[in-house]
Amino acid sequence: MYLIVIAWTYVTLMMAVAEATSPQGTVLGALITFALYGLLPMSILVYILGTPSRKRKIKAREAAEQAAYDAEQAAIVQQQAPDAGSAEPDAGREAATAAEGSAVTPVRKEP
Incomplete structure (x- = not known):
């Protein structure tokens, strides 16, 4: 060019x-x-x-800004609840409850 x-x-x-x-x-x-x-x-x-080059630069800048924002949010979440990130199941302290049956009977329309 x-x-x-x-x-x-x-x-x-x-x-x-x-x-x-x-x-x-x-x-x-x-x-x-x-x-x-x-x-x-x-x-x-x-x-x-030069338009394609400008578009690539804008997308790269937006991606960098988004990555910085995501890292900042992850750091904030980590500071607020440091143990919340663990995905360990309940250690068997209590039994999981099963879904109960519906206490309300369904209502049908009268013919």
């Missing part, structure tokens, strides 16, 4: 020099030629071709 930009800038610079040194040309015309034929189209091209 940058090779295209450099080459086109060189071409438009030579166009501007040719216009400035010609008998009918002016320096103002050379500046306008360089700006309108060189700088303006190349700035648009660089902006369009």
